[in-house]
Amino acid sequence: MNIDPGWGSFADSKGPWGAGGSGGDGDEPPGGPWKDGPKRGKSSPAPQSGNLSSFEEFLRRNRARWSPGGQFPRRPDGSFVLWSIVAVLCLWMLFTSTHSIAPEQRGVVTRFGRYVYTLGPGVGMTLPSPIERVKKIDVESIRTSDLGSGSEEDLMLTGDQNLINIAYSVRWNIRDPQLYLFELKDPNGTLNQVAESAMRSVISQVSLSDAMGDKRIEIEDKVAQITQQILDRYHSGIEVQGIAIKQADPPQAVTDAFKDVQAAQQDAQKYENQARAYAVQITAKAQGEATAFDKVYAQYKLAPEVTRRRMYYDTMEQVLSKVPKTVVETPVVPYLPLKPGADTQQPQSQQGQGQ
Amino acid sequence: MDSVRRHPWVAAVAGAIMLLLVFLAFPIVPETRQAVVVRFGKPERILNEYRPGHPIGAIGAGISWRIPFVDQIVWIDKRILDVDMQTQNVLSTDKRWLQVDAYARYRIVNPLLMYVRATTEDNLQAQLKTILGSDVRNELGKQPFAALLSPERQGVMDDIRNELNSDASKYGVEIVDVRIKRTDLPDGAPLQSAYESMSTAREQEARSIRAEGMKQAQIIQAQADADAAKIYADSYGKDPQFYDFYRAMQSYKTTFVEGADGKAPAPTTIILSPHDDYLKQFTGQTR
Numbered sequence: 001m002n003i004d005p006g007w008g009s010f011a012d013s014k015g016p017w018g019a020g021g022s023g024g025d026g027d028e029p030p031g032g033p034w035k036d037g038p039k040r041g042k043s044s045p046a047p048q049s050g051n052l053s054s055f056e057e058f059l060r061r062n063r064a065r066w067s068p069g070g071q072f073p074r075r076p077d078g079s080f081v082l083w084s085i086v087a088v089l090c091l092w093m094l095f096t097s098t099h100s101i102a103p104e105q106r107g108v109v110t111r112f113g114r115y116v117y118t119l120g121p122g123v124g125m126t127l128p129s130p131i132e133r134v135k136k137i138d139v140e141s142i143r144t145s146d147l148g149s150g151s152e153e154d155l156m157l158t159g160d161q162n163l164i165n166i167a168y169s170v171r172w173n174i175r176d177p178q179l180y181l182f183e184l185k186d187p188n189g190t191l192n193q194v195a196e197s198a199m200r201s202v203i204s205q206v207s208l209s210d211a212m213g214d215k216r217i218e219i220e221d222k223v224a225q226i227t228q229q230i231l232d233r234y235h236s237g238i239e240v241q242g243i244a245i246k247q248a249d250p251p252q253a254v255t256d257a258f259k260d261v262q263a264a265q266q267d268a269q270k271y272e273n274q275a276r277a278y279a280v281q282i283t284a285k286a287q288g289e290a291t292a293f294d295k296v297y298a299q300y301k302l303a304p305e306v307t308r309r310r311m312y313y314d315t316m317e318q319v320l321s322k323v324p325k326t327v328v329e330t331p332v333v334p335y336l337p338l339k340p341g342a343d344t345q346q347p348q349s350q351q352g353q354g355q
Numbered sequence: 356m357d358s359v360r361r362h363p364w365v366a367a368v369a370g371a372i373m374l375l376l377v378f379l380a381f382p383i384v385p386e387t388r389q390a391v392v393v394r395f396g397k398p399e400r401i402l403n404e405y406r407p408g409h410p411i412g413a414i415g416a417g418i419s420w421r422i423p424f425v426d427q428i429v430w431i432d433k434r435i436l437d438v439d440m441q442t443q444n445v446l447s448t449d450k451r452w453l454q455v456d457a458y459a460r461y462r463i464v465n466p467l468l469m470y471v472r473a474t475t476e477d478n479l480q481a482q483l484k485t486i487l488g489s490d491v492r493n494e495l496g497k498q499p500f501a502a503l504l505s506p507e508r509q510g511v512m513d514d515i516r517n518e519l520n521s522d523a524s525k526y527g528v529e530i531v532d533v534r535i536k537r538t539d540l541p542d543g544a545p546l547q548s549a550y551e552s553m554s555t556a557r558e559q560e561a562r563s564i565r566a567e568g569m570k571q572a573q574i575i576q577a578q579a580d581a582d583a584a585k586i587y588a589d590s591y592g593k594d595p596q597f598y599d600f601y602r603a604m605q606s607y608k609t610t611f612v613e614g615a616d617g618k619a620p621a622p623t624t625i626i627l628s629p630h631d632d633y634l635k636q637f638t639g640q641t642r
Contacts, residue, residue: 110385110386110416111417112383112416112417112418113383113384113385113386113416113417113418114384114385114386114412114415114416114417115386115411115412115416116412117412155539155540156537157504157538157539157540158504159504161500161501161504161549161552162549162553162556163540163546163549163550163553178411178412179411181386181387182386182387182411182433182434183411183434183435184434184435185387185432185434185435185436185437186437189437190435190437190460193437193458193534193536194534196536196537197458197534197535197536200535200536200537200538201535204504204538208553230532230534233531233532234435234460234531234532235435250553251550251553253550254550254553254554254557256554257553257554257555257557257558257561258557260557260558260561261557261560261561261564263561264560264561264562264564264565264568265564267564267565267568268564268565268567268568268569268571269568270568271565271568271569271571271572272568272571272572272575274572275571275572275573275574275575275576275579276575278575278576278579279575279576279578279579279582280579282579282580282582282583283579283582283583283586285583286582286583286584286586286587287586289587289590290586290587290589290590290591291590293590293591293598293601294590294593296601297593297594297597297601300594300597304597308597308600311600311601311604312600312604313633314604315604315607315608316607316633318608318612319607319608319611319612319625320625320633322611322612323611323622323623323624323625324623324624324625325624325625325626325627326624326625326626326627327626327627327628327629327634328626328627328628328629
């Protein structure tokens with residue numbers, strides 16, 4: 001009988017798989033479900049074996065009946081149908097008991113709904129489909145959930161009761177595929193909600209300028225940490241790889257005021273630069289003049305009287321050679337063709353003082 | 356067996372019915388569900404009941420049994436579920452409105468109780484939603500506005516969770532966590548005034564930055580002036596009399612010849628007395 005070896009080899013080869021899986025579930029000996037059958041069989045007829053053996057018997061009887069006598073004229077048809085059923089069953093078993101798991105995947109094996117073990121990458125063998133099912137989960141690749149403001153503003157309140165428009169993304173992958181599958185009804189939605197809650201709680205503890213400025217990295221780390229803690233408490237099997245704040249801006253309604261602050265900073269910088277330029281100029285001038293004076297003074301020291309007179313005459317020469325001059329007897333009050341410029345007296349008096 | 360041969364169709368139907376009975380009698384309980392077996396309306400057994408601390412894959416899920424057509428199975432989710440509160444307006448103790456959005460995560464730990472009290476998961480969800488909303492409003496209403504945003508928040512959430520848990524345990528539900536998802540200022544006046552206060556704060560900042568810049572600029576200039584004065588004083592202080600003369604000479608040159616700031620000097624006529632010091636040799640006299 002052809003079905004028999006099929007089941008036989010199936011029962012045999014189950015050994016290694018059971019052993020392979022026993023790392024994960026030691027309490028589940030190979031052939032667990034088959035042991036369950038007979039146990040339950042006390043209360044009710046064994047489900048699988050009874051059903052199967054009756055099916056086998058049915059086939060065997062039919063064959064036995066049909067092959068020798070052939071009361072039915074469509075004997076070859078019956079045989080063909082039988083063989084094709086057997087072939088389909090074999091193919092079915094072959095395809096549903098071998099699973100190729102890609103390097104980034106894990107295969108979570110359930111036996112009649114109960115989790116038994118997780119297949120690593122490579123080719124894994126299980127019992128055929130209705131008995132054991134494999135759910136392949138991509139654990140390695142890092143997914144990204146974008147949260148916060150996409151098209152419209154998503155405002156959060158900061159610690160100093162300002163509003164900030166924030167957009168961020170969570171990078172995550174799956175640490176425990178079986179937890180991911182069985183613990184949470186909606187793991188992805190949970191992750192988003194948890195990350196949002198964590199981000200709000202962190203943002204509500206920092207000031208607006210910190211959130212917009214240099215504390216971003218701290219905030220990201222803290223949010224990732226809190227998110228991970230909460231997800232661990234849910235046994236979510238999710239690992240948060242990181243949070244990235246993509247945007248942290250003031251709300252659009254107050255952008256102008258924020259731009260004015262920037263302008264003010266540049267203005268302040270401009271004032272200071274101008275003052276520095278002035279300072280450089282004024283000190284350089286002072287140094288130049290002082291040095292010039294020092295040099296002249298050094299020479300003056302060597303011959304005070306002569307130097308003084310020489311300088312006096314040099315200057316006078318330069319001055320008087322360039323201007324019209326009149327020499328008069330002082331007691332006489334002269335009538336002079338003075339050009340307009342009433343202050344001509346002043347230089348004279350200054351001149352007197354200069355000596 | 357002759358009967359089978361004689362009535363193959365009857366046999367086939369009988370087989371199908373047998374198969375159906377087998378399927379009905381041995382339900383498969385997945386890891387994600389628990390089930391209450393109800394016999395004629397009376398709960399009989401619980402399949403795959405949640406027990407805290409049991410790892411996944413422990414006894415519970417798998418093949419089970421029931422008496423077909425007598426036992427009904429009510430499926431109840433075993434995983435952590437969530438209930439999302441509708442956005443609530445909360446009035447803080449200092450009479451400020453805040454829009455709060457919270458969620459709770461829960462697990463049905465006593466499916467029997469849950470089945471008896473709420474019957475369906477949807478019904479349970481609706482009831483929890485109502486309770487969560489009122490608990491959040493009550494607890495947050497006891498807090499000042501600042502506490503709703505500050506680290507104190509975690510304590511508040513624990514209070515809400517305890518409160519909710521005591522209500523939810525009547526439904527066989529354990530609250531895993533309650534969290535505030537959003538705290539927003541309500542649209543309209545509160546939001547506008549927040550914007551305004553932000554704007555004015557920025558204005559203030561801008562002004563103080565400009566003032567600070569001017570102050571720094573003035574300090575720098577004054578310092579430079581002082582430095583220059585010191586340089587002059589150090590240098591000229593060595594001989595004030597000579598400085599007076601030296602500077603006067605420079606000044607005459609500037610005034611009459613070169614002009615200040617690159618401008619030509621105003622035209623000048625100088626009247627000299629023959630007794631002037633400059634002309635003392637001019638008259639041939641000796642002093």
